[in-house]
Amino acid sequence: MNAVELSEEGPTEWYSEPLERVFERLDSDEEGLTDDEATDRRAEFGPNELEQEAGVSPYRLFLSQFQDFLIYLLIFAALLSVAVGVLPGTAPKYEEAALILLILLANGLFGFVQDYRAEMSIKSLQELSTPNATVLRNGETVTVDAADVVPGDIVVIEQGSVIPADARLVDATAMETNEAALTGESTSVTKVSGTVDADAPLAERDNMVFMSTTAIKGRGRAVVVATGMDTEVGDIATEIQEAEPRETPFQKEVDELGKRIGFGIVALILVIAATQFVFTAAGWLSILLTGITLAVAAVPEGLPAVVTLTLALGSRKILDRDALVRRLPVVESLGSVEVIVSDKTGTLTENQMTVKRVYFDGAAYDVTGSGLSTDGEFRRDGERANPEELTPLLSCGAYCNDAERTPNSADDEYYGDPTEVALLVAAAKSNVAPAHERLREIPFSSERKRMTVVARESLSVLSRGDSVGVDSDLTAYMKGAPEVVLERCDRFLEDGEVRELTDAKREEILERNRTFASNALRVLGFAARSVDNTEADPEDIERNMVFLGLQGMIDPPRDEVPEAIEDCQHAGIRVVMATGDNLDTAKAIGRNIGFDSETAMVGADVEALSDDELRDVVENVDVFARVSPQHKVRILRALQGNGHTVAMTGDGVNDAPALRNADVGISMGIRGTDVAQQASDMVLLDDNFVTIRDAVAEGRAIFDNIRKFVNLLLSANAGEVLTVFFGVFVGTLLFPDLFAAEADPLILTPVMLLWINIVTDGLPALALGTDPKAPNILDRPPRNDGQGVIDRRMVFSIISIGLTMTVIGLGVFFYGLAAVRELVTAQTLLFTFIVTVEMVVIQVIRSRYNQSPFSNPWLIAAVAVSFGLQLLVLYTPLNALFDVFPVSAAHWVWIALGTVAFVIVTTVVERTLG
Incomplete structure (x- = not known):
């Protein structure tokens, strides 16, 4: 049967087939393949590598950052700002367009960097493949590139080998592999040849070795049955490739928010145009300019940037909690x-086997501590015990052991089988170290279920009551399955004396073993005896042993x-x-x-x-x-x-x-x-589960902060739009002579609106992203999919703040207009009033979350900077660019009275809304 026929015959449960049938199907044998056969099969099956999914080009990835409804809306607003310049008597608003596009570009670049890193996921799968493998070719052992391994190859496995492909074991000697990364199994897996039931799950296919797992003990040979994408790791690679990208709840909400704002702006333009046309004498050009200006003003230009930067700040907070966020929108999703x-x-x-209970001298002891730390103690009946009492048992575990501490390293660095490392750590807790000369090892096998070493070490307690009468400085140490070890024993250690092992005592030990095992402990039995000949037959060495006790271990919870x-x-x-x-x-x-x-x-x-x-x-x-x-x-x-x-x-x-x-x-x-x-x-x-809890709390806090600044930006924009619209409408009716004299009769100019939206709103909104989390943030349930950023409560808040700002703001405006009958004076007062009020709105919104005005120093600084910038506009030559004048003390009094009235009204409304 050639390689083509093999591939056409389809997948096989290789682990349940007799080995002869496996060789027959693979057209191979224990001598492996020839070079020519291997070359033909590589051509048929391809290299032993994991395929990469088609990567997304950086160009397309960058463009994808702008595929969002709100982004489309902002781009349209920028183009509209320039397009109005083609109308007679108008000029393009390049400042508005430049600011909007600059914000979008910064936001897109930031998202691009984050997403480009995420697109590299599948590439790391290839790094799991070993660069070389040892195989039989032409009947000889050779080293080849792992990519050249093909079905039918005989792979030679030694301790420390990384398995290059999925393979069925031909033979195995004391082989154990670490498959935790593939199966989640915390303990090493003993590997044997033979067959396994067809319905055995992956973790119980003991006659198979798998690509990218590691042989931590023993040796063996295996015939390759699957390579590349046909391996178990390949199946996982396919699962990853087939997974469709998922939008986070917040991404969906922001997109929906953009659509709502967009539809609202279109409706606003139509209402404004219709109202001015019906109730005023404004011409079509004036109506068009008013509608376009208000539409641009209504778009929260800073929202995408503030959202992105707030998520970035949130990811930094989470990083301080030892969690690295790889995709920014996920920061908010944690709260959901x-x-x-x-x-x-x-x-x-802990992902580290730890001895938790021992049985010695007829008593059970609890062992504290976990992982590789040697800090811990032994407790008997809740009381601290002298660890020296357990020296015979712990010494046996340390001596009958192939694990070692990493040379020239700290005490908590070991390498070897996790079970044997656990025994070394348990011994170290009683200051027992395996400082002995090992002379012989009778290795563990799945058939024997035990391991014995002979060391030049005299265990003094064995000489007392030792009926065998061996006087030697050589000791045989045994560990293995408790029932197997007991079968090799005829005596046991009790009260420092070696005594005859009766049937009653044997049953007592087995019952203790069953108790340990019922608590999911992996239990090993230990025995020793004095010997005088290291070359004796293993059966002679492993007889008449003295039973020492049991050690039960588990991968414990953190x-x-x-x-x-x-x-x-x-x-x-x-x-x-x-x-x-x-x-x-x-x-x-x-x-x-x-x-x-x-x-x-x-x-x-x-x-x-x-x-x-x-x-x-x-x-x-x-x-x-x-x-x-x-x-x-x-x-x-x-x-x-x-x-x-x-x-x-x-x-x-x-x-x-x-x-x-x-x-x-x-x-x-x-x-x-x-x-x-x-x-x-x-x-x-x-690697700490506690970090997830902390990250969830930060995620909820970030969502709260996003809600705060969305509330702030939309409330401010609603107030500005309503103020300008009703101001133009009412002003045209009450002061027709003044408004008729203006070519562009707006009570706030586009530059003023852009200044408010970007500078005086933007900085405090960004600072809101650093607001501390509420102390009871984990006392409430997660928000569900139906609970968006903007809920009914926020809608009422936006409307109430906007209307209050409009009514009081127009009062300030028409006071100035009536007092001096100059539009520029009234505009300056209204401009300054709105900037001042929006500084106050921040705390009105924050009070709903029980946060004091002084709990966020960054917010205090942002408000101070924003207000300082406003004063700079009023009292420096910049006032000529904004067409405003320096506000006098008398005018400040009027602005202050309006602000106080605003605070009283909005506070009462907010408390009424709850």
Whole structure:
């Protein structure tokens, strides 16, 4: 069977086929392929690489920053400002157009930089492929480029090897691999040859090794069955490529806001034109100029820039909390999260096996501390115990061990099998170090389920009551499955004496083992004996052992996680755990950190449900175990299908598809793979679940701040537009002689309006983005999809502020006009009044969030600068550019009275609205 026939025959559950059938289908054998066969297959199957999705060109990515309705509206406003210059007796308004376009360009450049980085996600998948691989070619062991590995190749695997492709094991000696990045399994996986059931999930296919995983122990050979995009990692790459980009809720809201403003401006132009035409004697040119000017004034030119910069400031706050935001709109989306689907390993737990309980001398001890830290103590019945009491048991765990501390490193740096590292750390907590001369090792295998080493080390307690009577400085140390170790023992250590192991004592030990295992602990048994011959038959060395005790370990929850989950639940955020670990472990961890583990499900259960059934189930299940990447995506989509805004956390390659599909994808910065980080929206730099809680609080605060400045900008614009419109209308009726004398009878000029919108509104609006969060921000539920930036409460606020500003502002204007009968004097008073009032509006809006005037120093500075700039316009030669005059003290009194009246009215209205 050639390579072409192989590809046409379709996919196979290689792990369940007899090895002979695997070789037959691959047209290979234990001698591997010839060079010619490998060349032909590479031509047929392609290089052993992961395909890249077609990248987005920087040019198109830049243009995409301007594909938004509000952006279109602002571009139209800029063009309109120039286009009016073609009308007789008018000049293009280049200043307005330049300012608007400059703001849009800055906003587009900022978004482009952020999105360009996000588009690089799939490229990191290629970095997982190993540059070289050891294979059999022409019957000889050779090293080839990993891209040249093909189906049918025999791969030679040694400790430390990174697997170049998916392969079926031909033989394996004491082989263990680390597959946490692919499956989520926290412990190393023992690999064996043979067959596996056809329905075995990925994490239980023990006769397979997978691309980009690592052999951490032992050696073996395997026949390659899948390369490139046909591997398990390739499937994940496909999932990422097929994930459609999702708009955040805030992106949808801003787009909808732009449409509302746009339609409102069109309606405004029509109403103004019709009103002036019917009720005034203004000509068509005057009507057109008034409509265009008000339309330009109504557009909140600073809104896109202020939104972008506020999100950027928010991302900086979140970065200070050790979370890096990769897409700006996600900053606000954090505040909308209703469900967090979290991986267990490395996210809720330490991702480091830790000995938590030991059994020695007939008693159980609890072990404090976690991870690689040697800080911890041993407790018996709640009381601190002397760790020296446990020296025989802990020494055995340290001596019968292949893990090592990294040379010339700190105490918390080790390399080797995670289980053996845990034993070294437990020993270090009692100051036991493996300073011994190892003379022989009888390695672990899946058949033996035990490991023994012979060391030049005398365990003194063995000489007391040792019926074997060996007087030697050599000791054999054994560790393994408790029941297997017990079978090799005929004595046990108790009260410092070696005693006969009775059936009753044997059952007591096994019962203790079952108790440890029921708490999801991985339990190992330990034994030792004195020997006098390192060359003896293994059966002779591993007999008549003295049982020392048990050590139970687990990848424990982070200490701060239970409180963080409780805080999330209090804030109306549901947390769901989805892990590749087995059900018992998942349930035990879930119970410890506050989940309801009774309804836990496994991936096979998820697979058996239809999409509709799963949507019902996910609302009541907090723990999912033995889930594959496809299961995680289905769980995510089921929650989203129920209308939830979902955040997904993860660190492994297997998490990347779900991270890409989530409303907010959150990866780990320390333990996370490049794939997970590049597929995510936010990276936790400290891998701490607590950081998610803090980021959610900041996200909610950012949404509050966005609401404040949207309220400010739209209220101000509404007041300006209504003031100008009614001012022109009423002024034409009350002072026809003055208004008739003006070629462009506006009570505020376009330059004044642009100054107010960009400078005196823009700076305080930007400073609002730095407002501190409310102290009770996590005491309220997340906002739902139907609760937009502008709600009914804000609409009433905008209308009330706008109308109050209009009524009082026109009073100030017509006071000035009646007093001096000069339009420029009335314009100056109104111009200054609006600038002053809008400084006050800020605190009127902030008071709704129970924030004092002095809680934000940046806002105080922004208000001072804005007001200072207004004084600069009034009292320097700049007043000629704005066609205003220096306001006198008497005029300031009138402006102050109008401002006080405005504050009283708006405060009463705001409190009435609640």
